[in-house]
Amino acid sequence: MHTIPDEGTWFLVLNPAAGGGRGKKLLPEIESALNEAQIKYSLHLTTEPGEAIWAVQEAIAAGLRNIIAAGGDGTFHEVANGILTQSIVDPSALTLALIPAGTGNDWPRTWQIPSDIKGAVRVLSEGHTCLQSAGLIQYHLNGLPCTRWFVNVAGCGFDAAVAAAANKAKENGRSGYLTYVFQLVQTLFRYKEVASHLQINQQSILVDLFAVLAGIGKYAGNGMMLVPEANPASNQFSITLVKKIPRLKVVRNLPKLFNGRFTTMREVSILQGSKLAINAGRNLLLQADGESLGEAPVTFEIFPARIKLVVPRPNQPPK
Structure with a gap:
């Protein structure tokens, strides 16, 4: 286990269409929970398939090292590919947090990441990380x-x-x-x-x-x-x-x-x-x-x- 370094702003990628529009409905609750936990973030709302991949790559190129993916398994998949396909830093040097907002949310289920927004943000604020395979x-x-x-x-x-x-x-x-x-x-x-x-x-x-x-x-x-x-x-x-x-x-x-x-x-x-x-x-x-x-x-x-x-x-x- 490791602890997240304090490197400033998180890059929040949210898919409003996740879960049949659930992502959009949950956005105010997500922002409220992050603000309450005093987590600084910049928000990127995706509008088309594949967008999260290049959005994450651009954020990493701009110097951001902590990323939050809010959506379903498709969003998590794209964000992970953005991390794994860039060549600026070693992927394992970046930190990824998941906020389930889709239908299946199968990846966070294995890790027992809470399905509710406050629970997921609580895990994020506690700052424990683990390296996993890809x-x-x-x-x-x-x-x-x-x-x-x-x-x-x-x-x-x-x-x-x-x-x-x-x-x-x-x-x-x-x-x-x-x-x-x-x-x-x-x-x-x-x-x-x-x-x-x-x-x-x-x-x-x-x-x-x-x-x-x-x-x-x-x-x-x-x-x-x-x-x-x-x-x-x-x-x-x-x-x-x-x-x-x-x-x-x-x-x-x-x-x-x-x-x-x-x-x-x-x-x-x-x-x-x-x-x-x-x-x-x-x-x-x-x-x-x-x-x-x-x-x-x-x-x-x-x-x-x-x-x-x-x-x-x-x-x-x-x-």
């Missing part, structure tokens, strides 16, 4: 090679298909937990397994792939514990591999997705590795931190101690 993805979009970082959970297969459907619904003005569940169930009966070749470190696996997830954090998909053995401070991904599975079996076990007990099913394997490569016979979609990116072939590689995150005090879970 994952680098090399993938393809329209046949062209691309790269992206992730800080929570990334995967290929069914989860990516659900993310694509949910993100499309969001573009059409439909978001929230119920929308996500609807897209999950609808996608479940449309999705077809993809013959895939997985390489986990030196282990080679041929599989009719339902889903594979590389986890730094435990949660994805609006509170589902899809990678229950993940440890964000580890130098290894925890990998959840799901082979071809009857759809009704998935439906019967849906409640177990929220407590991680689905891993007892024979179609599910829990593996570990610092590198995961996936090749598929046809298009296999990819998501990272809930964001739809592209398709296989894809490679995930973990980089330990890459992000310095403000977290609750050790051995004292938030009230």
Whole structure:
């Protein structure tokens, strides 16, 4: 554990559209809590996808070293990529705090960062930080090679298909937990397994792939514990591999997705590795931190101690 140095103003990136407009509604409460805690900040409101990446890069170039991300998992993903893709300072020299204001808020859930504004700001004001790993993805979009970082959970297969459907619904003005569940169930009966070749470190696996997830954090998909053995401070991904599975079996076990007990099913394997490569016979979609990116072939590689995150005090879970 470390303590945040007193380096002045925080750069607050807030997505007003997070959580179907929840970010905008929470802005007065966020500002009030920060002012009450006597935390100095400059505010940047995002207006379009991808904006948080370059906004953070510009803030770092201007000398700011402490960043607050207020929004949902998409906002957290972009802010983290802004930190990890700049080359002015080592990413681990920057401090990132999260204020959950979206629908899923899956990354802060692993760290037990409070979901209420006052609780999240209290964690920020207490100033305890921890270094966590980040994952680098090399993938393809329209046949062209691309790269992206992730800080929570990334995967290929069914989860990516659900993310694509949910993100499309969001573009059409439909978001929230119920929308996500609807897209999950609808996608479940449309999705077809993809013959895939997985390489986990030196282990080679041929599989009719339902889903594979590389986890730094435990949660994805609006509170589902899809990678229950993940440890964000580890130098290894925890990998959840799901082979071809009857759809009704998935439906019967849906409640177990929220407590991680689905891993007892024979179609599910829990593996570990610092590198995961996936090749598929046809298009296999990819998501990272809930964001739809592209398709296989894809490679995930973990980089330990890459992000310095403000977290609750050790051995004292938030009230």
